[in-house]
Amino acid sequence: MHNFAYHRPETLSEAREIFAGAADPLFLAGGQTLIPTLKQRLRQPSDVIDLARIADLRGISIGKESITIGAMTCHADVTASADVRRLIPALGHLAGEVGDPAVRSCGTLGGALANSDPAADYPAAVLALGATIHTPDRTIADDFFTGLFETALAPGELIVKVSFPIPKRAAYQKFRNPASRYAVVGVCVAETASGIRVGVTGAGACAFRQAEMEAALSASFTPEAITGIAISEEDLNSDLHATAAYRAHLIGVMAARAVSAIA
Amino acid sequence: MRSSIHAENASRTAYLPSSNPGPWAYAQGDALSLVELVEISLTVNGTAHTLEVEPRTLLVDVLREKLRLTGTHVGCDTSQCGVCTVHVAGRPVKACAMLAVQADGEDIATIEGVAKDGVLHPMQAAFREHHALQCGFCTPGMIMTALALVERTKDAPLTDAIVRKELEGNFCRCTGYQPIVAAVLAGAKAMGSDA
Structure with missing residues (x-):
């Protein structure tokens, strides 16, 4: 250092x-x-x-x-x-x-x-x-x-x-790297005052919302409603832990698990 | 906390191996004449210390090199393995991922303060009883994490699953964890926890 x-x-x-x-x-x-x-x-x-001693930040x-x-x-x-x-x-x-x-x-x-x-x-x-x-x-x-x-x-x-x-309901599901505990893919699904929102981390350059899933879950808040949604692997991360295709698949799996937890 | 420039002290610190703060602390390209030493106060296992450190010195290096408390180990030095775990203000912290200056004014507990009057702490005794160590390198970190776990969960039953999750940040490359988990559960019970 x-x-x-x-x-x-x-x-x-x-x-x-x-x-x-x-x-x-x-x-x-x-x-x-x-x-x-x-x-x-x-x-x-x-x-x-x-910044640890700035009381206003805690x-x-x-x-x-x-x-x-x-x-x-x-x-x-x-x-x-x-x-x-x-x-x-x-x-x-x-x-x-x-x-x-x-x-x-x-x-x-x-x-x-x-x-x-x-x-x-x-x-x-x-x-x-x-x-x-x-x-x-x-x-x-x-x-x-x-x-x-x-x-x-x-x-x-x-x-x-x-x-x-404070949402009506929300759940976070993560497929974690067992060594680092970082998210290979993590999905947070929430029903908020402004509708259903789906936040995805681990998959792209930074966290993003998944509009197709939000629309599908707004129509029917069930895991089945999103199982048919094909996530494009374009722009997703690929590294030694997972390929972009694998991450694309995981987005669907983690989102379905999150929905199941609160449906 | 007092900050001041001690150019003379800095160059002496840098070149004398007797006060070497760690093999990785000095390398090429640093402006040694501008090294700023910061005075910090630490209470370690109940004993107050006042020390002058460089801002970049890690807490684990102060404990090991300056206070000669070498029970806190350095394994990976990348904050993965947990052998450097100590308690800062009662919480488990990886001492290789905290600057000594960040710990200024704090109460620190290390493995050296766990046994009292030559008698092993119940958690240490449980590790011995359950053969929860082979080479022993990870044991100080395991014990410090286990003690923080028992303290934090003393009002709820401790389960095998909780212990496994809480030990995720502590690596053992010998025993395979089974006896470590058994030891933590037994140690927690001996400490009066609802295990």
Whole structure:
């Protein structure tokens, strides 16, 4: 790991100020991706700005129609939250499926979303539940994930919190890589106030919605309604873990399992 | 936390093997004259320490190289294997995936603090009883993960399936896990958990 200057601001404005004044800064959330990345020298920041002591970025608050989770809330706290488990059980389940217990102690919601790893779990839920990402200056909804490790965030823009509307029902099913516990493919299906939404992760460059399945499930919320939908393997990921064709097939299987769980 | 530039200290730290923070910490291309040492305070197994570290120094390297607590092992150094698991503020953490500066001010528990007065902790005794180790390299991480698991699930029955899921981040390449799972269940029971 190359050396860097380390900062641990206690307020959001202080964090942004340090970022603005540094040559090549990076924000540090839970570090479960960033620290291995620094070790491999894939990133060599001049300054690392640790967000762990900014109290405003932590916590879970329950509203009438949504749950709002601070960006620096770790997966262990989300999966252990009785409120999350009661109101959006799919989200509590998903958080408990990320990595392993030690990763969940550190890894955060905001870090996972800002990283937009193609195999991360949370992005599927963000899309399926119609979550809103809050930054200090604006809110971002459907168009947050823009590509491989790419998001709509501008340089220096931070996620403050994420609001998840409470769905009528939702489920997340994932075919995981047994070694890394990342999703080979993960599908989150939700019936929300604005209709049926299907979020897919692990399959493409970033998480995406599956419109055909959403339409079919809107007509009939049964696993049978989507079994006939052929998913194109075009633009899907192919690597040593799975071919694009295999991932295309898995989208159907995981979606059907998610629907079965709540139909 | 105090941050300051200690150019003289930095170059001394960099070249003296006696304070070597790890074989991978220094390589070509670093501007050693600009290395910034940061003062941190850690409470490890109940003992307070104040140390100066580079921002890039991993927690596991501070524990092993500076505090000489070598029971916490480094296996993969890619956060996969779990042998470096310690508790930070009561939670299991892979000490190879946390900077020492991130742990500033925290309470840390390592395998060295588990046995009391020369008597094995019930979880350690269960590992011995159930032959849950052969080479023993993964055992410190297994024990620390198991203790955190029992603490977190003490109000609910612990099952074979839960133990297997919770041990996903800890690799053993000798025993095949069967005796480890048996040991964790027995250790949890001995600790008074509802296993």
